[in-house]
Amino acid sequence: MAIERVAIIGLGLLGGSVGLAIKEFLPNVATRGFDTDPQVRARAGQLGLVNTIASSPAQAVINADLVIFCVPVGAIPQAASQLADHLPADAIISDVGSSKQTVAETLKAALPGHTIIPAHPVAGTERSGPDAGFATLFQHRWCILTPGADVPPQALADLRAFWEGLGARIEIMEAAHHDLVLAVTSHIPHLIAYTIVGTASDLEEVTRSEVIKYSAGGFRDFTRIAASNPTMWRDVFLHNRDAVLEMLGRFTDDLTAMQRAIQSGDGDAMFELFSRTRDIRNSIIEMGQDDPRTDFGRADHTSDPDD
Numbered sequence: 001m002a003i004e005r006v007a008i009i010g011l012g013l014l015g016g017s018v019g020l021a022i023k024e025f026l027p028n029v030a031t032r033g034f035d036t037d038p039q040v041r042a043r044a045g046q047l048g049l050v051n052t053i054a055s056s057p058a059q060a061v062i063n064a065d066l067v068i069f070c071v072p073v074g075a076i077p078q079a080a081s082q083l084a085d086h087l088p089a090d091a092i093i094s095d096v097g098s099s100k101q102t103v104a105e106t107l108k109a110a111l112p113g114h115t116i117i118p119a120h121p122v123a124g125t126e127r128s129g130p131d132a133g134f135a136t137l138f139q140h141r142w143c144i145l146t147p148g149a150d151v152p153p154q155a156l157a158d159l160r161a162f163w164e165g166l167g168a169r170i171e172i173m174e175a176a177h178h179d180l181v182l183a184v185t186s187h188i189p190h191l192i193a194y195t196i197v198g199t200a201s202d203l204e205e206v207t208r209s210e211v212i213k214y215s216a217g218g219f220r221d222f223t224r225i226a227a228s229n230p231t232m233w234r235d236v237f238l239h240n241r242d243a244v245l246e247m248l249g250r251f252t253d254d255l256t257a258m259q260r261a262i263q264s265g266d267g268d269a270m271f272e273l274f275s276r277t278r279d280i281r282n283s284i285i286e287m288g289q290d291d292p293r294t295d296f297g298r299a300d301h302t303s304d305p306d307d
Contacts, residue, residue, distance in 0.1 A: 002158040003092070004029055007064040009057065009079055011035040011044040012229075013124065014096045015070030016133025019049040021166040024135040034060035035130075043130045058086040066162065068119075069095040073103055074235035080110035087114060092155050094119045098182060098232075099240035100146045100175035108148075115155045118175065120144045120182070121168055128229040139167035146175040183243035188251055190233055191244070193225035 006022060008015045011033050022029050033050035034057050035041050045053045054060035061067050061083055069076050076095065087093070093116045097103050100118045107116045123141035125132065143163040147156050160170050173181075200211045200219070215223065237244055261269040 002154075003065045003162045005063050005065050006031050006162075007054075007061040007067045007091075008033040008050060008070055009035075009060060009067065009083070010070035010075075011040050011049055011130050012070065013128050013132040014121070014137075015068070016044065016047070016049045016130045017135065017137040018068060018070060018096070018166070019044075020133055020135040021138055023048070023051075025167060026162075026165045032060045032062070032064070040130055047130055047133075049130060049133060057082040061086055061088070061091070064088055064091050066092045066094065066159070069093075069097070069107075072229075072232045072235040073097040073099055073239045074231075076103060077106050077110060080107055084111055087111065089114075091115070092117060092159055094159060096121055097239075098186060098236045100144075100178045102239040104146065104148065104175050115151060116148070117151055117156060117159050118146045119159065119163070120146070120178065121163070122182075122186070123168075124228075126224050126227040128232075136167070138163070141168055142171055143168035144171045144173050144178055146173055146178050179240050179243040180246070183240060183247040184250075187236055187240060187244050188247050190225055190228065191237065191248070192251075193222040194233070196222050197226040 006018075006029055008019055008031060011019070012035075015033065015035070019031050019033055022031050030052075031050040032052045032054050033041075033044060034054040035044065041053050041055075044050065057079070064087075067083070067087065069079055071079050073095075076097070091114065093107055093111055093114050095103055095107070095118055097118070098120060100120060103118045104116065107114075107118070121138050121141060121143040123137050125137075145156065145159060145163075156172075163170060196219075203211070211219075258270070258273065260266075
């Protein structure tokens, strides 16, 4: 594979998992990692997330064939500016963020003349930090690449081979379409989860202890999603604002229709929706995008594709 040296900027869940996945599945690829938090760097070194822990962003990218930004999308501008004068001219620049249009624009502005291929491995868990990473996070998960029209075909092929080497399945997509799709499949579900958990905690007639003690399975699933990294998700909503607002408008219309069905006692409308959505759930399992077990396989460290 053409990519032999990888620099990982940010050593949390995704950055750490990239490092561990390279170590397990692409052992001939050398890795350097950097994180702005010295405690994270120290812990990443203890865990062996990468071959070398760099003391600066510049040191991390020495001779790199691929540089991956594994930081919240809101932190990419500063991270990119720190590397602008140190990147190898032929390095591929990529990321793992959940929104793609703004990332592409940011990287092109900060790193003119470089080969930039934004990427989104659709895999994650609600955990964060260097201890959260694991090597199989990307196994059998989709990684969406959103190259611009000027990207050299060989660079795209190299990045594709890299992610396939980590176990991912590849989809090529325009950045705008990616942001719209992920708004409905990932971003809106997270927004709903954060909101419903907040609503439950604010109810005056239901105590906080009752919310925790009597949580049913559905609410527990919401709280799992709502435990995700708040910095990362704040940045996702700010950087994919237009697509999120469009999908949120559609969801609000559908929610109003369901409210009317409940008010009017329209059981047929409810049954039709619930049947259709159950079929979608079954299709997700059939495609291998989730596990049918009651714990969704998470006890076995199976990744949850709602990043």
